[in-house]
Amino acid sequence: MLRATSRLAVALALIIPATIEAQTIASDEGVVEALEVARIWLDAQVDYERLPAISAAIVHDQELVWSGAVGMADIGDGRAAASNTLYSICSISKLFTSIGIMQLRDRGLLDLRDPVSTHLPFYDLAQKFPESTPVTVEGLLTHSAGLPREADYPYWSGPDFAFPTKDEVIARLNGQETLHPSRTQYQYSNLGLSLAGYIIEEITGQSYHDYVREHILDPLGMADTYSDMPVQHVGGQLATGYGGLTREGVRNAADFFEARGIAPAAGYASTVDDLAKFAMWQFRLRGDREEILHAYTLAEMQRVHFATPGSNSLRGLGFSVSARDDDTFVGHGGSCPGFRTTFSMQNEDKIATIAFVNATANAGKYANGVYDLVADAITDAVASRAAVTDDGHGEDGGENGNEGNGSNDRGSDMQEVDFARYVGTYTGGLGGNESVIVNWKGSIALLSLPTDDPRGSLGVLRHVEGDTFRRVDRDGELGTEVIFETDAEGRVTRMLTPPNFRTRVR
Numbered sequence: 440m441l442r443a444t445s446r447l448a449v450a451l452a453l454i455i456p457a458t459i460e461a462q463t464i465a466s467d468e469g470v471v472e473a474l475e476v477a478r479i480w481l482d483a484q485v486d487y488e489r490l491p492a493i494s495a496a497i498v499h500d501q502e503l504v505w506s507g508a509v510g511m512a513d514i515g516d517g518r519a520a521a522s523n524t525l526y527s528i529c530s531i532s533k534l535f536t537s538i539g540i541m542q543l544r545d546r547g548l549l550d551l552r553d554p555v556s557t558h559l560p561f562y563d564l565a566q567k568f569p570e571s572t573p574v575t576v577e578g579l580l581t582h583s584a585g586l587p588r589e590a591d592y593p594y595w596s597g598p599d600f601a602f603p604t605k606d607e608v609i610a611r612l613n614g615q616e617t618l619h620p621s622r623t624q625y626q627y628s629n630l631g632l633s634l635a636g637y638i639i640e641e642i643t644g645q646s647y648h649d650y651v652r653e654h655i656l657d658p659l660g661m662a663d664t665y666s667d668m669p670v671q672h673v674g675g676q677l678a679t680g681y682g683g684l685t686r687e688g689v690r691n692a693a694d695f696f697e698a699r700g701i702a703p704a705a706g707y708a709s710t711v712d713d714l715a716k717f718a719m720w721q722f723r724l725r726g727d728r729e730e731i732l733h734a735y736t737l738a739e740m741q742r743v744h745f746a747t748p749g750s751n752s753l754r755g756l757g758f759s760v761s762a763r764d765d766d767t768f769v770g771h772g773g774s775c776p777g778f779r780t781t782f783s784m785q786n787e788d789k790i791a792t793i794a795f796v797n798a799t800a801n802a803g804k805y806a807n808g809v810y811d812l813v814a815d816a817i818t819d820a821v822a823s824r825a826a827v828t829d830d831g832h833g834e835d836g837g838e839n840g841n842e843g844n845g846s847n848d849r850g851s852d853m854q855e856v857d858f859a860r861y862v863g864t865y866t867g868g869l870g871g872n873e874s875v876i877v878n879w880k881g882s883i884a885l886l887s888l889p890t891d892d893p894r895g896s897l898g899v900l901r902h903v904e905g906d907t908f909r910r911v912d913r914d915g916e917l918g919t920e921v922i923f924e925t926d927a928e929g930r931v932t933r934m935l936t937p938p939n940f941r942t943r944v945r
Contacts, residue, residue, distance in 0.1 A: 465504045467820035469880065473813040474505050476877045476886065480808060480893040483873065485510045487889035489690060491681050491797045492520035493805055496711040498718045498791040499817050506711050512678040512797065515692070525677040525708045526795040527668060528780045529773030532698075532707035533632045534717075535651050535666070537580050537757025539639045541736050542654060544576075548642050551577035551756075555584075558638045563613040571620035576638065578621050579631040581745040581754040585619035586628045594701065597682075598694055600776045605700040608633060625747045625754065629704040632757075636703020647703055658731055659720050664709040667702045668695065677708065680777015683799035690798050693777030705775060711793045714782050718791035721784060741769045741786070763807070772803055781806040788821075790814050804891050811894035856902050858883045861923055865934045865941035874934065874941055876900075885910070885921070906931070 464470055474497075481493050492510030496503065506522035543549050549558060554573035556562045564586070566574070571585065578584030589595070591611035594602040603611075608630070618626055636647045643650050648666045656664050669677060673695055681690035698706030724734045732740075740756040753760040758769045766785050773780035779802040784791040794805035861883055865874045873888040883900050890896040900908035900921055909917040924933040924940075933940045 463824060464499050464502050464817060464820050467816070467823075469816040470504065470813065470820050472878050472880070473816040476879065476884075476893070476897070477505075477809050477812045478507070478509075479875055479877060479886065480812070480888070480890070481805065482509045483875075483888040484805070488800060489684060489688065490800055491690065492524070492678065494520050494522055494524055494526065494711045494795045495805060495809055496522060496715045496791075496793045497809055497813055497817075498715045498722070498793075499821070500722050500789040501719050503712070503715045503719075504813070504817065506715060508711075513674075514679070514681075516674075520678060520797070522712045523663060523676065523710045524795075525663065525665075525669065525672055525710055526780060526797055527680065527696075527773070527775040527778040528707050528709045528714070528782070528795070529705045529775035529778060530629075531709075531714070531771045531773045531780055531782050532666070532703065532705055534757050534771050534782075535655055535707065536632055536636050536639070536647075536703040537740065538655055538732060539651055540576065540580060540635050541732060541740060541756065543639065543642055545733060545736055549576060549638070551575065551580075555579065555634060555638070558641050559634060560641075561609050561612070562634070565613070565616035567616045567618075568620040571617065572622055574617070574621050576635070577744070577756070579628075579635045580756040582625055582627050582631060583622050583745040583754070584628065584631050585617040585621045585624065585626060586631045586634075587615055587618055588626065588628050588630065590630045590633065590701065591615055594698075595776075597776060600694065600696040602697060602699045602701050605633075605637065608700040609637075622745075625745065625750060625752045629701055632704035633701050639703075655731060659716055661709070661713045661716055663713045665707060667699070667706040668697045668708050670695070670697070672708075678778075678795075678797040680775070681798040682777060696776055698775075705773075711795055714793045715791070718782070718784055718793070722786075722789040722791070783807075783810070785810070785814070788814065788818050790817055808891070808893045811892075812897075860929075860931050861906075861934075863931070863943050864945045865943050867941045868939065876934070883908070 481495065485493055490510060491514055492508055492512055494508040496506035498504060508520035508522055508524060510520050512518040512520040512524045544551060553576050555576060574584045574586065590603055590608040591614055592603040594600055639650050640647050651666050680693040682693055684690055720730065721737060724730055724737050726734055728734045741758050742755055743753045743760050744756055745754045755769065759771050761768050768783050768785055770783040778797055779800055780795045781802040782793050783806050792806040792810040794802045796802045858878060861876045862878060863876055868874065875886045875888060876883050877886055879899060882902065885898040885900060886893065887896045899911040901911050901917060902908050906923040906925065908921045910919045910921060912918040919936055922935040922937065923931045924935060926932050932943055
């Protein structure tokens with residue numbers, strides 16, 4: 440019953456825009472359709488991968504196009520997840536620390552070329568390579584300082600995950616040494632970003648937590664974001680984390696943890712709704728504008744500042760930078776005991792996707808999957824709205840522009856065929872998985888579940904005649920025949936790819 444309630448909440452969130460402004464995109468026919476496919480996919484993956492929950496959101500510019508959740512924030516007490524459920528976001532924390540450093544840079548209180556020892560008098564980590572350039576503030580933000588990955592404590596070891604305090608991190612610095620000469624190799628370092636947080640404290644005289652609350656989180660209205668795990672929300676708004684699948688096919692609950700001295704690198708907790716605000720801020724920070732940072736500074740942070748030759752590890756200042764299918768994405772992922780999270784922005788079209796999982800699982804594929812399913816519909820809707828704004832008409836000259844609303848590639852026979860008859864779930868094929876018929880761009884499509892690539896698994900069907908369709912191949916040619924069988928009352932009961940068939944189950 441709780442799962443059904445959770446799914447109903449997601450469906451309603453897909454239908455009802457969060458704000459009046461969101462109606463311009465979120466209520467677009469093509470966007471609503473794509474979001475429903477995304478919901479179906481996420482719901483299936485929770486079951487097939489035995490995940491407790493996925494919370495996710497997608498943003499366009501200043502709109503929260505959709506946010507919602509599937510599954511349980513806590514399995515034991517039956518708490519359903521929601522878009523305002525708190526998760527550990529772990530290394531996404533590094534973005535906030537990096538923003539704090541850049542604020543101080545812009546105030547003239549530090550230079551990115553400064554040696555770390557200039558601002559941290561206690562810094563005494565041994566430089567193993569005499570030829571190395573100094574370990575600099577920029578090196579911390581780009582993970583090119585040559586520092587060890589971690590402070591000298593086994594805090595990624597369960598079941599306790601005992602993170603050290605700041606004083607404990609400092610106490611063992613002189614027992615550590617660099618792994619590479621500075622600015623020669625990419626070496627991801629939680630120690631490095633923790634030191635960046637300590638620099639904020641040394642320069643400002645404030646605690647790290649007070650500084651980011653005053654100068655970043657509160658100004659952005661991120662009241663549901665915490666710079667360390669909020670113990671006050673255990674058993675309530677905070678999701679329970681779970682581990683990987685065991686050989687017995689279960690996920691065990693992870694113990695609550697606090698990152699303490701590693702908080703600037705890995706301590707934060709947040710919601711997908713709050714990170715949506717974080718994305719909106721970045722999308723509106725353009726031109727000669729200043730809010731939290733100057734727009735030029737944010738652009739500087741999101742450019743590539745370090746790349747190891749032959750490697751795909753591209754680093755901005757705090758941000759990771761990556762390319763996929765000719766699009767560039769900036770953001771960060773997070774991985775902490777019991778949680779995996781992804782925050783990803785495609786700046787050209789101003790589309791961000793956010794995915795949180797309260798289990799040891801790949802959150803990135805959920806953010807990518809939602810993006811792949813919905814991004815084209817968003818850009819089509821934006822183009823359609825722009826066409827209406829430019830001349831007061833839709834792309835086909837309709838007086839109110841409704842005829843051109845997100846329908847650039849919608850099927851020409853969509854008024855002639857009742858596609859709703861075919862929409863549903865069919866099973867019984869080789870492998871025993873599901874085939875779901877969904878509405879897609881004025882026709883229907885077949886989505887095979889489970890899948891890590893929902894857009895790639897979506898096979899568009901073109902109506903031929905009666906209850907007969909053909910699958911559209913990648914080259915646009917018509918391929919495999921798909922025939923729907925009906926009973927005496929005209930209800931669709933089976934889907935055939937002759938001579939094989941699948942039976943409709945819902």
